[in-house]
Amino acid sequence: MTDKILEVKDLVVQYVTDDGCVEAVNDLSFSIGKKKTLGLVGETGAGKTTTALSILNLIPSPPGEIKSGSIMLDGSDVLTMDQEELQKMRGNDVAMIFQDPMTALNPVMTIGEQIAESIELHEKISKKESMERAKEMLKLVGIAESRAYDYPHQFSGGMRQRVVIAIALACNPKLLLADEPTTALDVTIQAQVLELIKKLITERDMSMLLITHDLGVVAEVCDDVAVMYAGRIVEIGTAAEIFNETAHPYTEGLFNSLPNLKQRGEKLVPITGMMPDPMDLPEGCSFAPRCPYATEACKKANPGLRHLGGSHYVACQAYERENFKLGGEQ
Amino acid sequence: MGKILLEVDNLTKFFNTPSGQLHAVDGVSFQIEEGKTLGIVGESGCGKSTTGRSILKLIEPTGGKIIFDGKDITNYSRRQMRPLRTEMQMIFQDPFSSLDPRQSVMQLISEPIIEHKLLSGKAEIEKRTLELMETVGLAKRLMNSYPHELDGGRRQRIGVARALAVNPKLIVCDEPVSALDVSIQAQILNLLEDLQKDLGLTYIFITHDLSVVKYFSDDIAVMYMGQMVEKAPSDEIFANPTHPYTKALLSAIPIPTIGKEKPVRQLIRGEITSPVNLPDECRFFGRCDVCDEAICKKCNPTLVEISPKHFVACNKIAMKE
Amino acid sequence: MAKLNDNNEVKSRSMAQETWRRLIKNKGAVIGLIFLLTLVVVSILSGFIYDYDTDIIALNMGEALQAPSAAHWFGTDSLGRDIFARILYGARYSLMIGVGAVAIGLVIGVTLGAIAGFYGGAVDQIIMRVVDVFYSIPNIMIAVVIVSLLGTSTVNLLIALCFTCATSFTRIARASVMTIRDQEYVEAAYELGLPTWKIILKHIIPNCLSPIIVQVTLLIGTTIIAASSLSFLGIGVPSPAPEWGAMLSEGRQHIRDASYMCVIPGIAIMLTVLALNLLGDGLRDALDPKMKK
Numbered sequence: 001m002t003d004k005i006l007e008v009k010d011l012v013v014q015y016v017t018d019d020g021c022v023e024a025v026n027d028l029s030f031s032i033g034k035k036k037t038l039g040l041v042g043e044t045g046a047g048k049t050t051t052a053l054s055i056l057n058l059i060p061s062p063p064g065e066i067k068s069g070s071i072m073l074d075g076s077d078v079l080t081m082d083q084e085e086l087q088k089m090r091g092n093d094v095a096m097i098f099q100d101p102m103t104a105l106n107p108v109m110t111i112g113e114q115i116a117e118s119i120e121l122h123e124k125i126s127k128k129e130s131m132e133r134a135k136e137m138l139k140l141v142g143i144a145e146s147r148a149y150d151y152p153h154q155f156s157g158g159m160r161q162r163v164v165i166a167i168a169l170a171c172n173p174k175l176l177l178a179d180e181p182t183t184a185l186d187v188t189i190q191a192q193v194l195e196l197i198k199k200l201i202t203e204r205d206m207s208m209l210l211i212t213h214d215l216g217v218v219a220e221v222c223d224d225v226a227v228m229y230a231g232r233i234v235e236i237g238t239a240a241e242i243f244n245e246t247a248h249p250y251t252e253g254l255f256n257s258l259p260n261l262k263q264r265g266e267k268l269v270p271i272t273g274m275m276p277d278p279m280d281l282p283e284g285c286s287f288a289p290r291c292p293y294a295t296e297a298c299k300k301a302n303p304g305l306r307h308l309g310g311s312h313y314v315a316c317q318a319y320e321r322e323n324f325k326l327g328g329e330q
Numbered sequence: 331m332g333k334i335l336l337e338v339d340n341l342t343k344f345f346n347t348p349s350g351q352l353h354a355v356d357g358v359s360f361q362i363e364e365g366k367t368l369g370i371v372g373e374s375g376c377g378k379s380t381t382g383r384s385i386l387k388l389i390e391p392t393g394g395k396i397i398f399d400g401k402d403i404t405n406y407s408r409r410q411m412r413p414l415r416t417e418m419q420m421i422f423q424d425p426f427s428s429l430d431p432r433q434s435v436m437q438l439i440s441e442p443i444i445e446h447k448l449l450s451g452k453a454e455i456e457k458r459t460l461e462l463m464e465t466v467g468l469a470k471r472l473m474n475s476y477p478h479e480l481d482g483g484r485r486q487r488i489g490v491a492r493a494l495a496v497n498p499k500l501i502v503c504d505e506p507v508s509a510l511d512v513s514i515q516a517q518i519l520n521l522l523e524d525l526q527k528d529l530g531l532t533y534i535f536i537t538h539d540l541s542v543v544k545y546f547s548d549d550i551a552v553m554y555m556g557q558m559v560e561k562a563p564s565d566e567i568f569a570n571p572t573h574p575y576t577k578a579l580l581s582a583i584p585i586p587t588i589g590k591e592k593p594v595r596q597l598i599r600g601e602i603t604s605p606v607n608l609p610d611e612c613r614f615f616g617r618c619d620v621c622d623e624a625i626c627k628k629c630n631p632t633l634v635e636i637s638p639k640h641f642v643a644c645n646k647i648a649m650k651e
Numbered sequence: 652m653a654k655l656n657d658n659n660e661v662k663s664r665s666m667a668q669e670t671w672r673r674l675i676k677n678k679g680a681v682i683g684l685i686f687l688l689t690l691v692v693v694s695i696l697s698g699f700i701y702d703y704d705t706d707i708i709a710l711n712m713g714e715a716l717q718a719p720s721a722a723h724w725f726g727t728d729s730l731g732r733d734i735f736a737r738i739l740y741g742a743r744y745s746l747m748i749g750v751g752a753v754a755i756g757l758v759i760g761v762t763l764g765a766i767a768g769f770y771g772g773a774v775d776q777i778i779m780r781v782v783d784v785f786y787s788i789p790n791i792m793i794a795v796v797i798v799s800l801l802g803t804s805t806v807n808l809l810i811a812l813c814f815t816c817a818t819s820f821t822r823i824a825r826a827s828v829m830t831i832r833d834q835e836y837v838e839a840a841y842e843l844g845l846p847t848w849k850i851i852l853k854h855i856i857p858n859c860l861s862p863i864i865v866q867v868t869l870l871i872g873t874t875i876i877a878a879s880s881l882s883f884l885g886i887g888v889p890s891p892a893p894e895w896g897a898m899l900s901e902g903r904q905h906i907r908d909a910s911y912m913c914v915i916p917g918i919a920i921m922l923t924v925l926a927l928n929l930l931g932d933g934l935r936d937a938l939d940p941k942m943k944k
């Protein structure tokens with residue numbers, strides 16, 4: 001299995017609080033091929049960020065706990081690493097870009113120092129050399145070298161996100177985890193940053209896990225897509241499979257909710273109801289209460305992933321029925 | 331043509347900052363007919379929210395005129411505005427911070443009714459509140475819940491119910507769905523659309539998301555650094571975007587399809603700078619690809635009608651005309 | 652129109668109920684709360700059990716300086732008075748002064764703080780500079796000056812101590828009003844057409860309460876210590892009243908032969924302040940919105 005950079009198997013993550021136990025991630029399995037980008041799509045509370053933090057073994061504990069499963073990063077299991085190995089892995093092999101570029105940077109250090117610091121942590125080079133490298137990184141993300149001595153507050157939101165990207169890429173990680181990297185940015189800036197990320201990961205032969213709620217961003221950037229709902233993957237496949245042969249009712253609902261695919265005057269078809277309380281998930285399929293195709297059977301057992309052909313899998317019991325097709329049978 | 335409900339003429343709002351005068355809104359003019367929706371689109375800092383808040387007089391405008399329902403309210407005091415609050419309302423962006431966390435759903439929705447003395451008697455008020463909850467799709471049993479117990483979609487429904495409570499004519503929606511998940515966004519957008527049909531509401535829909543306004547608006551105005559750069563009926567602006575900024579904005583939206591033909595992306599350089607101490611040049615000058623230094627650096631363009639109801643503020647286009 | 656499928660029943664709790672639920676899960680806070688409630692009950696009941704003139708202040712030289720025993724649980728002092736009775740009875744002084752000074756300070760401080768925080772600008776400058784001046788003088792010094800000007804009495808002590816409380820409340824109230832003032836729901840209230848005073852009273856103050864409530868419990872503790880210190884110095888509650896600080900001071904002369912005279916009032920003060928701090932810490936955790944899911 002050398003063509004996979006990341007393989008997550010049967011991952012279960014729980015948060016135990018005073019009020020009860022939240023199953024944030026449940027039986028999650030997916031993999032990312034080398035030089036591939038996987039889009040992890042889902043709404044608030046679907047468990048996307050928890051998944052990313054698990055890969056870095058950074059789940060805040062307490063209250064979080066990785067109950068079971070394995071996360072193989074380029075052949076070694078992240079969950080059995082000791083502190084030293086973890087520290088080496090973070091930054092060197094895997095780097096993360098967070099959603100909010102305002103809080104991800106230290107306000108009292110110049111951005112050059114911050115990039116240099118992350119290089120020094122992982123490579124034995126002198127201060128001067130690392131600063132040179134930092135300036136190169138800045139140039140790479142489209143910021144003038146001379147600005148290396150400026151502080152974060154002197155940059156705009158888009159520029160800060162570029163700096164965050166520069167820090168993440170400084171040590172040439174094999175895998176980049178991008179958690180909603182463009183959500184906090186304006187559309188024109190989002191387009192710039194997406195182009196930049198796309199360009200850099202192809203140039204550097206990197207793989208990426210892109211977490212987002214925006215199907216448009218997924219279509220722009222990702223090779224493969226996994227759709228998450230209430231802690232589980234409900235549909236996974238190549239981007240073309242997910243977009244053009246949508247199989248899960250939830251994925252279909254997401255597409256139907258998008259105003260930009262509609263003509264004026266056409267009615268949006270929202271998914272009824274709301275995300276279930278993660279502390280109190282319905283029995284059986286979590287999506288059943290909101291699903292237009294759900295039957296009694298759906299409320300009893302949780303569906304496993306079913307192979308649809310190619311690399312396309314869906315977790316939906318409706319496919320037990322003969323000739324079931326989304327939109328066709330109601 | 332319907333009756334003009336709101337007319338804004340050359341509205342300006344300047345803020346004094348340590349680094350100079352900030353032109354948040356600089357000469358914005360538009361009209362809205364009763365029952366129609368105007369979408370105001372732009373990126374953060376373009377002055378769209380300031381425009382919306384100035385119309386409601388939450389911010390005192392520096393100059394210009396606001397004529398609502400035939401009355402010039404530009405210089406109305408807060409006391410004079412009070413009775414008008416039943417006619418113009420606002421739906422806020424953040425359903426988490428726009429509701430007082432110490433009030434229950436019942437108290438939140440009935441507050442406008444009680445404050446404006448629209449109804450008297452506990453039973454009457456309660457009946458109307460429940461009616462409003464039903465209108466916006468909130469279950470009756472939630473009436474004693476508190477905002478922190480509800481999800482974003484439901485909270486936003488409370489916001490809508492509060493705005494509706496006084497039977498307004500005009501509602502300014504300031505990014506009402508941008509804090510919500512996609513599936514919930516669609517629910518709220520549908521709700522707002524149904525309400526407009528049923529109650530004949532007029533909306534000003536402020537958003538950064540062009541796809542939302544496309545779905546929703548009759549007219550669209552695009553703002554950039556405090557000024558309107560393009561204004562046209564919705565279909566026209568999507569079919570025939572003219573201002574370079576509008577074009578860039580449109581092409582920047584990632585389209586959620588794969589394998590189908592997509593227009594080539596036109597990225598624009600740079601970012602919005604803050605509109606402080608502006609020279610007399612086109613505000614889009616630094617980021618524009620089609621500009622002409624000889625003209626665009628010298629003159630800040632004004633809106634020109636290039637086809638019926640389609641206005642563009644661009645020197646190059648004005649020259650062609 | 653989209654219908655919501657609301658199958659599961661929602662239990663509704665207000666913020667206060669939610670806070671209470673979290674508070675009673677905190678052991679320390681519950682212990683503190685129980686101790687304080689007991690103290691309040693005891694100090695009320697002691698008025699019925701003991702007669703002030705005969706049991707609390709009457710001299711009984713025959714029984715002077717007896718060590719703790721079955722007859723006198725905490726022993727007797729140099730004038731033969733039962734220390735147990737005096738401690739129970741003395742609780743009311745500490746509580747009254749603590750609660751009283753904090754209450755007066757609270758009203759003055761929150762009013763000033765709310766005005767300063769809400770209006771900002773020159774008003775804010777004036778109020779806060781005055782507060783700064785008071786803050787820069789040591790508390791005990793202010794108290795000593797006021798008590799020496801007005802004379803020693805329980806009421807004067809209260810006035811002396813409420814200054815410190817007021818300055819501290821002003822600062823806290825101002826800071827939280829400034830944050831709440833910029834919340835969207837305050838803007839929403841403006842947009843609804845509410846008059847300013849109503850917005851402050853109905854929407855701003857109730858949402859600033861959390862840090863203020865915590866400060867109340869902690870300040871009662873400090874004030875009790877301050878009151879005891881003043882009594883210890885002889886400028887607090889005038890003798891022969893059984894104020895804990897005064898009792899401590901009396902015991903000082905007998906610290907070698909009858910150390911319980913010092914130890915017992917000392918422990919009483921310590922336990923009360925500890926209980927208040929435990930409760931304050933518990934409240935802080937319970938009110939912290941970050942703890943919420």
